[in-house]
Amino acid sequence: xxxxxxPIVFGPFVVTASAPNPFGVSTGLLLDYGLRHPAWHxxxxxxxxLVSLRRGQADLLLGATYLQFxxxxxxxxxxxxxxxxx
Numbered sequence: 860x861x862x863x864x865x866p867i868v869f870g871p872f873v874v875t876a877s878a879p880n881p882f883g884v885s886t887g888l889l890l891d892y893g894l895r896h897p898a899w900h901x902x903x904x905x906x907x908x909l910v911s912l913r914r915g916q917a918d919l920l921l922g923a924t925y926l927q928f929x930x931x932x933x934x935x936x937x938x939x940x941x942x943x944x945x
Contacts, residue, residue: 884908918943
């Protein structure tokens with residue numbers, strides 16, 4: 860039986876300070892999936908830098924996805940927004 864009262868979790872991550880990335884984003888935060896998955900897991904390479912679209916507020920964030928490899932980083936064409944629900 861599936862517990863529908865609790866959150867449904869996919870791709871847990873750790874929120875860290877922004878790190879050098881292929882998008883040139885130097886502010887904001889980073890969603891780092893590699894810190895929550897073993898190296899062999901498909902999500903272990905995924906990183907999402909986030910920036911606020913409204914200065915001083917965190918109600919609308921823009922994110923992008925890249926893959927982190929030992930030899931470098933690979934941008935993906937994936938961009939997304941996170942919006943606070945009121």
